[in-house]
Amino acid sequence: MKNANRDLLVLVKDAYTNKEAMQYELQQLNTLLVNFETLESFCIAHEVFDIQKFRILTKRSQLKKIIEKDTLKPFMFICNKN
Numbered sequence: 001m002k003n004a005n006r007d008l009l010v011l012v013k014d015a016y017t018n019k020e021a022m023q024y025e026l027q028q029l030n031t032l033l034v035n036f037e038t039l040e041s042f043c044i045a046h047e048v049f050d051i052q053k054f055r056i057l058t059k060r061s062q063l064k065k066i067i068e069k070d071t072l073k074p075f076m077f078i079c080n081k082n
Contacts, residue, residue, distance in 0.1 A: 006033075039064060045082070051075035 008029060012022070040060070048057040048066050052075050057063060066072065 006030075039067075042067070046078055046080055049077045049079055051077070 008026065010022075010025065010029070012025075043058075043060040043063045046063065048063060049055075050057060050073075052073075057066070066076065066078070072078070
């Protein structure tokens with residue numbers, strides 16, 4: 001499992017949780033996030049609006065090409081489906 005370098009804000013109900021328990025919770029969260037943060041899940045949850053060509057792109061191959069670029073073309077927007 002790769003270690004992700006990320007900032008997580010974790011709110012706990014019990015303020016007196018020991019450090020080992022908190023470390024275990026963070027490790028479990030990281031395991032879950034690594035499994036869910038994939039290109040496949042990103043493509044399921046997002047779509048690209050191409051305003052110049054009046055298209056909505058939803059295919060994984062199209063989204064992958066657009067996401068891998070450093071910059072988007074003008075009037076192309078990556079939007080979450082939620």
